Amino acid sequence: MNEFTHKGKNKKEFVKYIFNDISTTYDFLNHFLSLGIDIIWRKKFIKSLGFSKDDKVLDVATGTGDVAFAIKKKYKSEIIGLDLSINMLDIAKKKSKKMNAEDIVFMEGDAENLPFDDNAFNKLVISYGLRNLGDCKKGLEEFYRVLKPNSKIGILEFLHPKSTIISKLFKFYFNNILPRVASLFSNSKAYRYLPESVENFMTPNELKILLEEVGFKNVSCNNLTFGITTIVNAEK
Numbered sequence: 001m002n003e004f005t006h007k008g009k010n011k012k013e014f015v016k017y018i019f020n021d022i023s024t025t026y027d028f029l030n031h032f033l034s035l036g037i038d039i040i041w042r043k044k045f046i047k048s049l050g051f052s053k054d055d056k057v058l059d060v061a062t063g064t065g066d067v068a069f070a071i072k073k074k075y076k077s078e079i080i081g082l083d084l085s086i087n088m089l090d091i092a093k094k095k096s097k098k099m100n101a102e103d104i105v106f107m108e109g110d111a112e113n114l115p116f117d118d119n120a121f122n123k124l125v126i127s128y129g130l131r132n133l134g135d136c137k138k139g140l141e142e143f144y145r146v147l148k149p150n151s152k153i154g155i156l157e158f159l160h161p162k163s164t165i166i167s168k169l170f171k172f173y174f175n176n177i178l179p180r181v182a183s184l185f186s187n188s189k190a191y192r193y194l195p196e197s198v199e200n201f202m203t204p205n206e207l208k209i210l211l212e213e214v215g216f217k218n219v220s221c222n223n224l225t226f227g228i229t230t231i232v233n234a235e236k
C-alpha cells in the first residue's frame with residue numbers, strides 16, 4: 001500500500017514541495033546516506049557520455065547542480081541546469097560562485113514542458129530526476145525534441161534491480177534504515193517517498209522499451225554496484 005502518489009499533477013506538486021523543503025540538507029544527506037558512493041556513480045555517469053568543450057548540455061532536474069559542476073570542471077562544456085524547485089536552484093547558484101562556475105545557467109522550469117527550441121542541445125543528462133517526474137513519457141518526449149539528431153541522452157537512476165542477495169540487502173537498507181537515519185536530520189517526508197518511488201518505477205528493460213517507443217536508438221543499460229543504480233545511455 002503506497003503512502004504517496006506516483007503519477008500525474010499531484011505528484012509533481014508534491015515533488016516540488018519536498019525538494020524545496022530538503023534543499024539545505026540534500027547534498028549532505030546524499031553523500032552521508034550513500035557513504036559517498038553517489039560521487040563515484042555521478043563520475044562514471046559523466047564519463048559514459050564523453051563530453052567535449054563544444055557540447056551544449058542540458059542538465060534536467062539539476063537540483064543542487066553536482067552533475068553540471070562535474071561536467072563543467074572536467075570538459076568546460078556550455079551547460080544549462082533546469083529544475084522545478086527554486087530552493088534547490090538557489091543552492092546550485094551559491095555553489096557556482098564558490099566553484100568558479102558562474103557561467104552555468106541555472107533556471108527554473110518543468111522537464112515535461114521544456115522552454116527550448118527543437119534540436120537545441122547535443123547532450124542531455126538527467127540524474128535521479130526521471131523517477132520524480134509526474135509523466136515520465138512526456139518528459140522523455142521533450143528530451144527527444146530538444147536534442148539534435150545523433151546526439152546523446154544519459155540517465156542515472158535507481159531502477160528496479162534484479163532480485164539478488166545484494167539487492168535484497170539494499171532494499172532493506174533503503175526501506176528501513178535510510179528513512180530512519182534521514183529523519184534524524186530532516187523531518188521531511190522525502191526519505192519515506194524515496195524508497196516507495198523506486199518500488200513504483202521501471203526496470204532497466206521497461207525503461208529501454210519506453211526510450212525506444214519515444215524514438216531513441218542504441219539504448220544501453222549499465223548496472224553499477226550490483227545494480228543498485230543504473231546508467232542508461234541512448235541516442236536520438
Ligand SMILES: C[S@@+](CC[C@H](N)C(=O)[O-])C[C@H]1O[C@@H](n2cnc3c(N)ncnc32)[C@H](O)[C@@H]1O
Nearest residue numbers: 019061062063083084085110111127128129132
Ligand atoms: C533527487 S534530485 C536530483 C538532483 C541532481 N540531479 C542530483 O543528481 O543530485 C531530483 C530533482 O528533480 C527535480 N524535479 C522533479 N520533477 C521535475 C520536473 N518536472 N522538472 C524539473 N525538475 C524536476 C526536483 O526538484 C529535484 O531537484
